[in-house]
Amino acid sequence: MFSFAAPLALFGLISLPMIYWLLRVTPPRPREIVFPPTKILRELKPDEETPAKTPWWLMALRLALAAALIFAMAGPVWAPSGVVASSAPTLVILDDGWTAAPTWERRLAGAASIIESVARAGGPVAVALASETAAPIPGDGPRAMEKLRSARPKPFLPDRKAIGEQAAAFAHAHKAARIMWISDGVAQGDAARFVRALKESGAAGVEVYVEDHAPRALAAPTNDAAALSVDVLRIGDETSAVVDALDAKGRTVGRAAVDFGGARRVRAKIELPVELRNDVSHLRIEGENSAGAVALLDARSKVKRVALVGGAAADEAQPLLSPLYYLEKALAPFAQIRTARPGVVDPVQALLAEQPNILGLADVGLAPGETFDAVSRFVEEGGTLVRFAGPRLANADDGLLPVRLRRNGRVLGGAMSWEEPKALAEFEATSPFFGLPATKDVTVQRQVLAEPDPGLADKTWARLSDGTPLVTAERRGKGLIVLFHVNADANWSNLPISGLFVEMLKRISDMAGESAPSSSERSGMVADPSTFAPMRLLDGFGALGAPGLFAQSIPPGFDGPASAEHPPGLYGAGEAFVAVQTMRPTDEISAFDFAGAGLSANVLRAGGQLDLRGPLLVFALAAFIADALIALALAGKLRLRPLGAATAALFGLLCVTAMTSETRAESAPKSAATQRDKDAALTARLAYVISGDAHVDEISRLGLEALTQALNMRTSFSPGDPVGVDPAKDELAFYPLLYWPIVASAPQPPAKTVAKVTAYMKQGGTIIFDTRDALSQHVGGAPTPEAQWLRDLTKGLDIPPLEVTPRDHVITKTFYLLDGFVGRYANGETWVEALPPEPKDQAARPVRATDSVSAIVITSNDLASAWAHDKRGQPLFPLTPGGARQREFALRGGINLVMYTLTGNYKSDQVHVRDLLERLGQ
Numbered sequence: 001m002f003s004f005a006a007p008l009a010l011f012g013l014i015s016l017p018m019i020y021w022l023l024r025v026t027p028p029r030p031r032e033i034v035f036p037p038t039k040i041l042r043e044l045k046p047d048e049e050t051p052a053k054t055p056w057w058l059m060a061l062r063l064a065l066a067a068a069l070i071f072a073m074a075g076p077v078w079a080p081s082g083v084v085a086s087s088a089p090t091l092v093i094l095d096d097g098w099t100a101a102p103t104w105e106r107r108l109a110g111a112a113s114i115i116e117s118v119a120r121a122g123g124p125v126a127v128a129l130a131s132e133t134a135a136p137i138p139g140d141g142p143r144a145m146e147k148l149r150s151a152r153p154k155p156f157l158p159d160r161k162a163i164g165e166q167a168a169a170f171a172h173a174h175k176a177a178r179i180m181w182i183s184d185g186v187a188q189g190d191a192a193r194f195v196r197a198l199k200e201s202g203a204a205g206v207e208v209y210v211e212d213h214a215p216r217a218l219a220a221p222t223n224d225a226a227a228l229s230v231d232v233l234r235i236g237d238e239t240s241a242v243v244d245a246l247d248a249k250g251r252t253v254g255r256a257a258v259d260f261g262g263a264r265r266v267r268a269k270i271e272l273p274v275e276l277r278n279d280v281s282h283l284r285i286e287g288e289n290s291a292g293a294v295a296l297l298d299a300r301s302k303v304k305r306v307a308l309v310g311g312a313a314a315d316e317a318q319p320l321l322s323p324l325y326y327l328e329k330a331l332a333p334f335a336q337i338r339t340a341r342p343g344v345v346d347p348v349q350a351l352l353a354e355q356p357n358i359l360g361l362a363d364v365g366l367a368p369g370e371t372f373d374a375v376s377r378f379v380e381e382g383g384t385l386v387r388f389a390g391p392r393l394a395n396a397d398d399g400l401l402p403v404r405l406r407r408n409g410r411v412l413g414g415a416m417s418w419e420e421p422k423a424l425a426e427f428e429a430t431s432p433f434f435g436l437p438a439t440k441d442v443t444v445q446r447q448v449l450a451e452p453d454p455g456l457a458d459k460t461w462a463r464l465s466d467g468t469p470l471v472t473a474e475r476r477g478k479g480l481i482v483l484f485h486v487n488a489d490a491n492w493s494n495l496p497i498s499g500l501f502v503e504m505l506k507r508i509s510d511m512a513g514e515s516a517p518s519s520s521e522r523s524g525m526v527a528d529p530s531t532f533a534p535m536r537l538l539d540g541f542g543a544l545g546a547p548g549l550f551a552q553s554i555p556p557g558f559d560g561p562a563s564a565e566h567p568p569g570l571y572g573a574g575e576a577f578v579a580v581q582t583m584r585p586t587d588e589i590s591a592f593d594f595a596g597a598g599l600s601a602n603v604l605r606a607g608g609q610l611d612l613r614g615p616l617l618v619f620a621l622a623a624f625i626a627d628a629l630i631a632l633a634l635a636g637k638l639r640l641r642p643l644g645a646a647t648a649a650l651f652g653l654l655c656v657t658a659m660t661s662e663t664r665a666e667s668a669p670k671s672a673a674t675q676r677d678k679d680a681a682l683t684a685r686l687a688y689v690i691s692g693d694a695h696v697d698e699i700s701r702l703g704l705e706a707l708t709q710a711l712n713m714r715t716s717f718s719p720g721d722p723v724g725v726d727p728a729k730d731e732l733a734f735y736p737l738l739y740w741p742i743v744a745s746a747p748q749p750p751a752k753t754v755a756k757v758t759a760y761m762k763q764g765g766t767i768i769f770d771t772r773d774a775l776s777q778h779v780g781g782a783p784t785p786e787a788q789w790l791r792d793l794t795k796g797l798d799i800p801p802l803e804v805t806p807r808d809h810v811i812t813k814t815f816y817l818l819d820g821f822v823g824r825y826a827n828g829e830t831w832v833e834a835l836p837p838e839p840k841d842q843a844a845r846p847v848r849a850t851d852s853v854s855a856i857v858i859t860s861n862d863l864a865s866a867w868a869h870d871k872r873g874q875p876l877f878p879l880t881p882g883g884a885r886q887r888e889f890a891l892r893g894g895i896n897l898v899m900y901t902l903t904g905n906y907k908s909d910q911v912h913v914r915d916l917l918e919r920l921g922q
Contacts, residue, residue: 058627058630061623061626061627061630062623062627064619064623065619065620065623065624065627068616068617068619068620068623069616069617069620071612071616072612072613072616072617072620075120075611075613076611076612076613076616086118086121086123086178087118087121087122087123088123088176088177088178088204089123089124089125089126089138089170089174089175089176089177089178090114090118090123090124090125090126090138090177090178090179090180091125091126091128091136091138091167091170091171091177091178091179091180092111092114092115092125092126092127092128092144092148092180092182093128093129093130093163093167093179093180093181093182094107094111094127094128094129094130094148094151094182095130095181095182095183095184095189096129096130096131096151096152096153096154096158096540097130097131097153097154097156097157097158097184097189097540098153098154098155098156098157098215098290098291098292098540098542098582099157099184099185099186099188099215099290099292099589100153100184100211100540101153101289101290101291101540101541101542102213102215102288102289102290103211103213104153104540104541106211106604107182107211107604108148108149108151110182110209110604111127111148111182112145112148114180115127115141115144115145115148116141118141119140119141119142119144120141124138124139124140124174125138125139125140125141125144126138126139126144126170127144127147127148127151128163128166128167129151129158129163130158130160130163130189131154131158131163131564132162132163132166133162133163133166134166135166135169135170136166136167136170138170138174152539152540153290153291153539153540153541154540154564154567155291155537155538155539155540155542155562155567155568155569155582156291156561156562156563156564156567156568156582157186157188157189157561158189158564159189159190160189160190160191160193160194161190161193161194163194164193164194164197164198165197167179167197167198167201167203168197168198168200168201168202170201171201171202171203172201172202176204177203177204178203178204178205178206178207179198179201179203179205179206179207180207180209181198181206181207181208181209182209182210182604183208183209183210183592183594183601184210184211184215185210185211185214185235185591185592185601186215186235186589186590186591186592187590187591187592187593188587188588188589188590191592192592192597195594195597195598195599196597199598199599206599207602208594208599208600208601208602209601209602209603209604210594210601210602210603210604211603211604212603213236214234214235214236214237214238214591215235215236215288215290215292215293215589216232216233216234216235216236216238216241216285216288216292216293217232217233217285217290217292217293217582217583217589218230218231218232218233218243218283218284218285218292218293218294218295218583219231219233219295219581219583219584219585219587220583220585221283221295221296221297221301221581222301223277223278223280223297223301223302223303224303224333224334225274225303225332225333225334225335225336225337227269227270227271227272227277228245228254228269228270228271228272228277228280228283229267229268229269229270230243230267230268230283230295231265231266231267231268231585232258232260232265232266232267232268232285233264233265233583233588233589234260234264234265234589235264235589235590235591236591238260239259239260239261240257240258240259240260241257241258241260241268241285241286241288242255242256242257242258242285242286242287242744242745242785243255243256243257243258243268243270243283243284243285243286244283244284244285244286245270245272245277245280245283246280246281246282246283246284247279247280247281248279248281250695251695251699251877252695253272253276253277253279253280254270254271254272254276254277254280254775254776255270255286255776256268256269256270256271256776257784257785264588264590265588270283271775271776272775272880273775273880273881274303274305274336275878275880275882276775276878276880277303278302278303279878280297281296281297282294282295282296282297282544283295283297284542286745287745288542289541289542290540290541290542291538291539291540291541291542291568291582292542292582292583292589293542294538294542294568294582295581295582295583296538296568296569296570296579296580296581297579298570298572298577298578298579299510299576299577299578300510300578300579301579303334303335303336304334304335304336304356304357304358304509304512305335305336305338305354305355305356305357305358306331306335306336306337306338306356306357306358306359306360306509307338307339307351307352307354307356307358307359307360308324308327308328308331308337308338308339308360308362309324309339309340309347309348309351309359309360309361309362309364310322310323310324310362310363310364311361311362311363311364311365311390311392311393322489323362323363323388323390323487323488323489323496324339324362324488325489326488326489326490326496326497326501327360327362327488327496327505330496330501330502330505331360331505331509333502334506334509335358335509338351338354338356339351346370346371348361348364348366348371348374348375349370349371349374352374352375352378356383357383357384357509357512358383358384358385358386358508358509358512359375359378359383359384359385359386360386360387360388361385361386361387361388362388362390362487362488363388363389363390363391363392363393363487363488364387364392364393365392365393365398366398366399366400367397367398368399372399372400375400376400378479379400379476379477379479379480379481380476380477380478380479381477381478381479382477382478382479383479383512384479384480384481384482384508384511384512385400385479385480385481385482386482386483386484386505386508387400387401387481387482387483387484388483388484388486388487388488389405389447389448389483389484389485389486389487389492390448390487393405393448394407394448395407400481401481401483402459402472402473402474402481402482402483403450403451403453403456403459403469403472403474403483404450404451404453405448405449405450405451406448406449406450406451421443421444421445422443422444422464422465422466422468423440423442423443423444423464423465424438424439424440424442424444424462424463424464424465424470424500425438425462425463425464425465425467426438427461427462431460431461431462432461432507432508432511433461433462433471433503433504433507434556434557435556435557436500436503436504436507437500438500439498439500441494441498442493442494442495442498442500443493443494444464444470444486444492444493444495445492445493446486446487446491446492446493447464447468447470447485447486447492447493448485448486449468449485450468450469450472450485456469456472459472459473459474460472461473461482462504468485469485470484470485470486471483471484471485471504472485480511480512482508511576532553532554532555532556532558532571532572532578533553533571533572533573534547534551534552534553534567534569534570534571535547535569535570535571535572535573535577536569536570537551537567537568537569537570538567538568538569538582544569544570547567547569548567550564550565551565551566551567551569552565552566553571554566554571554578554580558578558580559584560580560581560584561584561587562580562581562582566580567580568580568581568582676723676730677731677734679720680723680731680734680735681734683719683720684717684719684720684736685708685719685720685721685722685723685735686704686707686708686719686722686735686737686739686898687704687722687723687724687725687732687735687737687738687739688700688701688704688722688723688724688725688738688739688740688741688864689724689725689726689727689738689739689740689741690724690725690726691741691742691743691746692743692746693743693745693746696741696743697724699741699864699865699868699876699877700724700739700741700864701722701724702864702867702868702869702870702876703739703863703864703865703866703867703868704722704739704864704867705721705722705868706867706868706869706891707722707867707891707894707895707898708720708721708722710867710891710894710895711895711898714815714895715815715895715899717898717899717902719898723735725738727749727753727756727757727760728749728750728752728753728756732756732757732760732765733760733763733765735765736764736765736766736901736902737765737766737767737768737897737898737901738760738765738766738767738768739768739770739863739864740767740768740769740770741770741772741864742769742770742771742772742786742789742790743786743789744784744785744786744788744789746789748789748792748793749793751796754793754796754797755796757797758796758797758798761797761798761799761855761856762798762855764853764855765855766853766854766855766856766857766897766901767855767856767857768857768858768859768863768897769790769856769857769858769859770823770859770860770861770862770863770864771784771786771787771790771858771859771860772786772824772860772861772862772865773785773786773787773828773860774825774826774827774828774860774861774862775825775827775880777828777860786860787860790858797856799833799855799856800833800834800855800856801833801834802831802832802833802834802856802858803831803832803833803834803835804829804830804831805820805821805829805830805831805832806835807819807820809832809835810900810904811832811854811896811897811900812896813896814896814899814900814903815892815895815896815899816892816893816895816896818889818892818893818896820893821859821861821863821890821893821896821897822861822866822886822889822890822893823859823861823862823863823864823865823866823867823890823893824861824862824863824865824866824877824878824879824880824890825860825861825862825879825880826861826879826880826881826886827861828859828860828861829859829860830857830858830859830861831856831857831858831859832854832856832857832858833854833855833856853900853901853904857897861890863890863893863894865877866879866886866887866890866891867890867891867894875887
């Protein structure tokens with residue numbers, strides 16, 4: 001810490017002789033002495049007089065000067081942390097779980113204040129982290145600070161049992177030891193037992209410090225056929241939270257706002273198309289930087305498209321008894337189901353055209369031909385084929401099976417007959433079904449038998465109690481073929497009506513789309529369990545990175561909890577990876593009751609210590625100068641009037657100089673235009689408003705760059721490179737069109753900026769407000785956070801009435817003939833300034849005229865994301881519903897907006913009516 005004591009002391013020593021030299025009184029020159037009469041001699045008074053006593057106020061000033069010097073030499077320090085300095089051995093325990101990550105810097109600053117106070121008092125201090133097991137070693141302040149600076153929050157909640165034992169050992173080894181616990185305030189991590197260990201340790205004092213931030217967390221993320229959802233947990237008084245869904249590149253795909261009300265755990269649902277939901281890699285609580293605020297999605301979380309085909313024609317008459325009915329009910333919670341339309345000649349090929357992930361065939365035989373070849377290509381290219389046995393399959397000559405089947409294998413009598421139903425055997429460790437309960441309630445009455453060929457055991461995923469295969473599988477090309485040796489209805493087995501059937505299909509669905517097995521896998525089966533190695537792991541702040549040195553592989557079916565050996569993150573390789581979550585589905589977070597445990601929690605103050613020696617020395621120097629001036633004044637050797645006049649003149653000069661500098665500083669920017677303004681005045685260019693979100697601003701820049709390139713290639717308008725502007729600082733008059741993406745977390749602009757924006761629109765500028773929330777809007781529902789932010793902004797804007805863009809508006813005809821304006825989304829509406837009603841007696845015209853350009857355009861379709869592309873010209877974001885045609889129409893809409901802004905209603909001129917009528921076919 002920098003101290004003012006040494007510089008001020010040096011300044012005082014140098015200034016004292018100067019003050020004395022400046023204030024000393026020049027002795028009078030010798031003059032001739034004339035002895036007057038005695039009377040005159042009596043009236044003479046000496047030049048120097050000694051007062052009979054010193055004034056009390058002067059004595060107080062001198063005593064204050066002396067006291068300031070004494071206190072300054074003692075080195076007083078003011079500690080905002082509230083920690084009383086003591087030379088007793090001190091142990092500082094810092095909770096370093098993910099719950100401490102959001103306020104980590106403040107916690108380090110508070111711990112540093114405690115260490116400095118102890119080190120200044122000359123006592124030994126040690127730093128211990130809650131995740132440590134080693135004994136803390138006391139030392140000096142710099143050593144403790146070095147360890148503190150190297151500490152980082154962990155992505156899990158450490159168990160405080162080990163550090164509690166070490167704290168007790170520290171208190172026993174050091175007499176009158178103090179323990180300072182900087183707690184995260186949560187009860188998890190066995191806080192109650194840790195407090196008991198501290199109280200029973202025999203320490204002279206136990207002090208607890210907590211931050212005022214209450215952590216929030218995410219748990220149990222699911223991506224099913226209905227929506228992407230996750231549980232949001234809190235322990236504080238927050239009333240709401242925003243959950244963002246992000247893809248692998250960190251781009252926001254969707255978001256959901258939740259209102260806690262009086263609950264501590266609520267479910268957030270993000271409703272997006274399946275294609276977008278399958279692109280989501282993780283969920284995050286907005287503004288909460290911790291591993292607990294992140295929920296990861298792995299390959300198992302993707303919603304699979306399952307195409308189902310049944311072999312029995314009579315199923316249509318009794319659909320509730322159809323095998324497809326059982327399959328639909330089992331797959332519906334986690335997959336999108338596709339079935340062929342009635343009357344389709346070849347349902348298998350019709351469904352394969354929809355590009356499913358899984359093709360389910362219930363007792364369907366595949367004879368050589370076009371259908372067989374199509375299914376073979378589907379499997380070779382990575383598809384998963386799930387087949388169910390039945391009368392047709394038992395007698396068919398089919399090559400798309402994992403094993404050879406025994407013809408007429410449904411043995412009902414003779415040596416191979418079953419006298420009683422057979423139960424399931426336990427699933428082996430190499431089976432994907434390992435970990436599922438092989439309940440004895442599931443029995444099999446009939447099945448199709450497999451030929452006992454070599455390698456049959458390696459292809460078997462499930463067996464009956466007598467060892468016969470129930471489920472077999474084989475890798476073929478990049479895909480997978482799975483065969484259930486029973487039918488998909490309840491005629492042969494009660495497996496299809498059990499919960500185990502749903503879990504088995506869920507495991508198969510999770511495997512769909514995975515890459516082909518490596519050489520370490522066994523005969524087309526799953527990889528060895530030890531191959532789930534760490535791939536990318538979360539740190540304490542919730543960022544994915546490379547795995548550390550101590551992370552270990554996880555076994556199949558690992559469900560936590562996250563720990564130092566198994567940190568949260570992604571495990572596996574390629575596309576076959578699984579996620580370990582920070583919070584398990586059943587985990588909770590709750591605040592710890594310090595009062596109930598007999599402790600008083602103090603608010604941690606992160607301010608550094610203030611050395612008071614500098615202010616005391618400054619006061620002493622000022623008091624010394626004042627004392628010297630007062631002494632000279634009392635002796636009659638200080639002329640106050642000239643000194644006062646000089647002081648007043650100096651003060652006036654300083655004021656005039658300051659006012660002149662301020663006036664120049666205020667007038668300089670107004671009189672001189674920046675180089676950026678000059679370039680904008682000489683070259684027309686598009687501009688976007690800087691939102692403060694770096695990701696959104698980058699999308700706006702790339703989108704306007706793509707639109708600028710399209711304008712250069714397709715129109716005679718050649719704008720310069722787009723720029724980002726700040727309405728509060730930049731001049732807006734040089735830009736005809738502003739693209740303003742709405743970010744709900746951004747602060748509202750001040751009134752001065754709003755007035756500047758209003759003036760820009762009144763002077764002919766056009767602003768496109770893009771809320772980018774078309775998928776989150778609901779008719780008649782509450783406004784989205786972006787829509788509410790825009791509503792708050794427009795309260796200060798002087799805007800005209802708005803209307804949904806009519807199909808005959810001039811904005812739809814300025815360059816291309818359009819029906820609407822689409823972007824990344826197509827379901828949002830575009831609003832413009834409402835036009836006056838057309839007179840009833842006026843003839844119909846191809847476009848509606850408007851006296852001026854609409855100063856405001858509001859859309860929710862995320863235009864910039866649809867325009868944006870990379871350096872190679874490849875689009876950066878998927879569209880909804882998608883397709884190259886939608887992207888082309890989004891670009892055409894952007895060109896129309898620019899041309900409309902530049903040219904206004906020229907298309908309504910009568911000169912163009914004939915051409916427009918021909919184009920419209922009227």
